[in-house]
Amino acid sequence: MSLTNFLEAKNLKVGYGGRPVLDSFSVALAHNEVLCLIGHNGAGKSTLLKALFGLVPLNGGTILLEGQTIDRPDPRGMNAAGIALVPEGRGVFPGLTVAEIMRLGFWANGIPAGEQSARLDWVMSVLPMIKKFYQQRAGTLSGGQQQMVSLGRALLSQPRCLLLDEPSIGLAPKLFQDLVGPIRALQQERKMSILIVEQNVREALKISDRVIVMKSGELIREGTPEAFSNNTELMELY
Incomplete structure (x- = not known):
């Protein structure tokens, strides 16, 4: 594993009531990176954030923080490690x-x-x-x-890392811009890592370094914001 990763999930298995939501899901968030996670409702985006923060138990897989395995992630421990969650x-x-x-x-x-x-x-x-x-x-x-x-x-x-779960919900585009502008400025100043789950794709891409797309609990695409800016097929996910 590259030491450039701040937070990493390997082969996560997470579900509710015996129903799997994430199955062998892997993702890495680098130091000083804004990673945007997009996908349709029910794709497993919020579940991933909750699993990373320790709000839902893992049925399998591993979470690593700066290369060190976190055996049983829990909110207090993750918070103490410099990770903060802004919930949906x-x-x-x-x-x-x-x-x-x-x-x-x-x-x-x-x-x-x-x-x-x-x-x-x-x-x-x-x-x-x-x-x-x-x-x-x-x-x-x-x-x-x-x-x-x-x-x-x-x-x-x-925090050294922010997990943001759909901060634009219920906000007009201008209000969302007023919110994410300071977040991006702060991130660049403090070299923070940010994982943002968002439905407002156009605005989220403006502040992101990398984008991953989820569908039905799987990572189906990954790339730079520029690679998705005019992607009609991607927009059809919404």
């Missing part, structure tokens, strides 16, 4: 204010009290719009604002 559907608590959600993020990430203010200032420098609705309840925010909160909470840990 944003996952914010509608009854809590943004400030309260961030305090929960401090606790979940084990960030010492003495570091919390500086960490929050850093997140606000990446996503300054959050300042405008910091005291509002999440349930009163727009979809784009909620997505910023979800991303901001994930960034509190200053």
Whole structure:
């Protein structure tokens, strides 16, 4: 295995209730790479992210982090290793204010009290719009604002790797651009690795270094964004 890979899955077998979703699936995410994962609904994209983060158990296969095998991946361990997941559907608590959600993020990430203010200032420098609705309840925010909160909470840990599960859901194209622009800038500044699952192919390709296409739990195509930009056959998957 090349040491350029940050996160790698080999021959993963994952399923629900005895029904396989991924069968002998392999993928690698390099250091300092934005890898875009696209495919139809039910292709297994979200299941892959959950398996990589330890939210669903493996029925077989291996996950490696910087060349080291992770025997039983779990969210706390993966988070401690520098990996953060931004789940599909944003996952914010509608009854809590943004400030309260961030305090929960401090606790979940084990960030010492003495570091919390500086960490929050850093997140606000990446996503300054959050300042405008910091005291509002999440349930009163727009979809784009909620997505910023979800991303901001994930960034509190200053991760080395982001797993983004369909961040554009429910967002107008302009709002998605406002979100992914800072993500790409941050990635380039900090040399982060990002695996982004996305249905908004056109916008996702703009920030990606490499693209893989899934269909029915299998990797069916791989290449640079340029290779897919005018691919009519690819667009028919949607």
